Amino acid sequence: MQTFQLFLMFLFILxxxxxxxxxxxxxxxxxxxxxxxxxxxxxxxxxxIMQEIQKARKSHSPCSTxxxxxxxxxxxxxxxxxxxxxQENGITRSMLNDESNCMFPSRCxxxxxxxxxxxxxxxxxxxxxxxxxxxxxxxxxxxxxxxVFSFSKTKDYADIMYPAWTFWAGGPAISLYPTGIxxxxxxRENLKRAAKKYAWQSKTPKGxxxxxxxxxxxxxxxxxxxxxxxxxxAQYTKNQAWKSLKDTLNEAPAKEVSFEDHCQYKYLxxxxxxxxxxxxxxxxxxxxxxxxxxxxxxxFFYLALKPWVHYVPLPQYPTEGDIEDMLEFFxxxxxxxxxxxxxxxxxxxxxxxxxDVECYWRMLLTKYAKLLKFKIEFNTTMNEIxxxxx
Numbered sequence: 008m009q010t011f012q013l014f015l016m017f018l019f020i021l022x023x024x025x026x027x028x029x030x031x032x033x034x035x036x037x038x039x040x041x042x043x044x045x046x047x048x049x050x051x052x053x054x055x056i057m058q059e060i061q062k063a064r065k066s067h068s069p070c071s072t073x074x075x076x077x078x079x080x081x082x083x084x085x086x087x088x089x090x091x092x093x094q095e096n097g098i099t100r101s102m103l104n105d106e107s108n109c110m111f112p113s114r115c116x117x118x119x120x121x122x123x124x125x126x127x128x129x130x131x132x133x134x135x136x137x138x139x140x141x142x143x144x145x146x147x148x149x150x151x152x153x154x155v156f157s158f159s160k161t162k163d164y165a166d167i168m169y170p171a172w173t174f175w176a177g178g179p180a181i182s183l184y185p186t187g188i189x190x191x192x193x194x195r196e197n198l199k200r201a202a203k204k205y206a207w208q209s210k211t212p213k214g215x216x217x218x219x220x221x222x223x224x225x226x227x228x229x230x231x232x233x234x235x236x237x238x239x240x241a242q243y244t245k246n247q248a249w250k251s252l253k254d255t256l257n258e259a260p261a262k263e264v265s266f267e268d269h270c271q272y273k274y275l276x277x278x279x280x281x282x283x284x285x286x287x288x289x290x291x292x293x294x295x296x297x298x299x300x301x302x303x304x305x306x307f308f309y310l311a312l313k314p315w316v317h318y319v320p321l322p323q324y325p326t327e328g329d330i331e332d333m334l335e336f337f338x339x340x341x342x343x344x345x346x347x348x349x350x351x352x353x354x355x356x357x358x359x360x361x362x363d364v365e366c367y368w369r370m371l372l373t374k375y376a377k378l379l380k381f382k383i384e385f386n387t388t389m390n391e392i393x394x395x396x397x
Contacts, residue, residue: 052332052336053332053336053339056332056333056336057340059315060315060343060347062315063313063314063315063316064315064316067313067316070311070358071358074357076357076358076363077362077366078366078370079358079363079366079367079370081308081311081354081358081363082307082308082310082311082358082363082367083370084310085168085307085310085311086367086370086371086374087374089165089166089167089168090167090374090375090378092152092165093152093154093378094378097378097379097380098154098375098378098379098380099380099381100133100381102153102154103133103134103135103153103154104135104153105386105388105389107388107389107390108390109138109390110138111138111177113172113176113177113186113187113189114138114172114176114177115138115172116172116175116176116177117171117172117173117174117175117176117177117189118136118138118169118172119392120175120176121170121174121175121364121365121368122368122372123392123394124365125365125368125369125372126394128369128373129369129372129373129376130373130376131376131383132372132375132376132379132383133379133383134154134156134372134375135153135154135155135156136155136156136169137155137156137157137158137166138172139157140159140280140281140282141157141281141282142155142157142159142160142161142164142166142282143155143157143164143166144164144165144166145163145164145165146163146164146165147163152165154167154375154378155167156168156169157169158170158171158172158282158283158306159171159282159283159304159305159306160282160304160305161303161304161305162303167371167375168305168306168307169307169367169368169371170306170307170364170367170368171283171285171306173187173188173189173191173285174189174191174361174364175189175190175191176189176190177189178285179246179280179285181244181246181263182263183263183264183265188285188289191288191361191364192361194266194289194292195292195356195360197266197267198266198267198270198289198292198293199292199356200267201266201267201268201270201293202270202292202293202294202352204270205270205271205293207273207294207345207348209271210270210271210272210273210295211240211271211272211273212273212274212338213237213238213239213240213272213273213274213334214228214232214238214239214240214241214272214274214275214276214298214330214334215239215240215241215269215272215274215275215276216228216229216232216239216240216241216242216275216276216278217241217242217244217261217263217264217269218243218244218278218286219243219244219245219246219248219249219254220243220246220254220255220256221246221278221279221280221281222278222279224278224279224300224301224323224324225241225243225278225300226256227324227325227326227327227329227330228241228276228325228327228330229241229242229243229256230256230327231327231330231331233258234327235331238331238334238335239330239334240272241276242255242258242260242261243255243256243258243260243261244260244261244262244263245260266286266289266290266293269289269290269293269295270293270294270295272293272295273295273296273344274295274296274298274334274337274344275290275293275295275296275297275298276297276298276300277290277297277298277299277300277318278300278301279300279301279303279304282304283304283305283306283309284304287299287306287309288308288355288359291317291318291351291352291354291355292352292355292356293352294348294349294352295348296318296319296337296344296345296347296348296351297317297318297319297348297351298318298319298321298330298333299314299318299319299320299321300321300322300323300325301321301322301323301324302314302320302323303323307367308358308359311354311358312351312354315347316347316350317347317350317351317354318347318351319333319337319347321333
């Protein structure tokens with residue numbers, strides 16, 4: 008019987024500021040207003056947005072033409088990119104650190120679910136899986152690059168991305184999801200039904216956000232909502248760190264809202280949390296237009312999603328004006344908004360299925376194992392995780 012050794016790495020992380028990867032260009036004062044009323048609202052910014060959309064569409068080609076996409080082809084390049092740094096010299100045993108304890112059982116459960124299911128197909132291997140929020144291998148120390156698997160990273164890290172535990176278990180524990188959001192397969196079906204219930208023309212035409220104040224990057228949206236509630240409904244909720252009204256920007260915390268109830272709104276906002284946001288993939292299945300703030304933090308499937316094709320990008324720490332301009336543009340260009348919303352929905356529905364997650368794990372671990380330059384030996388000091396009998 009095959010076994011595997013799961014090494015979990017737990018480190019203290021120092022927070023740091025990261026540069027944004029994308030910004031919306033400012034545009035000049037020239038240009039032609041593309042719809043009635045736009046000359047009085049945003050002037051050339053509306054033309055800039057239209058140009059960005061047209062440019063993105065012109066350069067975009069589908070990641071897969073296979074309607075079944077049985078080999079997760081939309082995500083394979085991420086694996087190759089993450090493993091490329093080890094291609095020349097391979098991976099030695101000295102590059103791996105052992106840790107037998109799991110600090111976050113639900114996170115480990117979400118990882119083990121996929122690996123145990125694939126175990127009969129996989130070769131023996133040793134690997135280090137980081138279950139903390141932050142990546143562990145900064146590129147500035149690339150002389151000592153080690154193979155560490157992390158669910159999220161920025162371009163400044165060399166971690167190997169794996170599908171987050173929340174596809175099966177764990178994730179933020181809130182009153183609506185007390186054991187974590189988990190079970191992507193079930194959420195997919197629930198959100199598909201909600202999207203049908205709230206068809207495009209019946210959605211409330213305003214921006215919507217509910218979430219805790221993980222960082223002040225979200226403040227501008229909350230403040231805009233307080234000034235212009237007809238345009239945005241955005242409020243802060245409590246999290247485990249909530250101590251006073253200061254933690255919800257001096258107003259009482261709002262009640263949490265289920266993913267399904269997000270679907271009644273036409274424009275949904277996604278922000279990073281400590282790292283990449285777990286809500287991102289869920290929002291797309293509302294078939295609403297997704298506004299994604301900042302482009303630094305990634306999960307394995309993010310790179311296959313294209314700004315202006317599948318979602319609307321906003322710069323890191325957007326101003327109230329940035330947000331208002333973008334909302335007004337898409338309110339005046341409803342057909343474009345629906346086309347982008349449809350494209351985002353279709354991509355997530357067709358290319359981020361549970362079978363795609365399993366396919367990614369299989370391909371990732373198979374390619375990783377080929378880079379190992381040492382003989383795998385069973386380590387009796389580790390905790391063995393066995394397949395549970397049904």
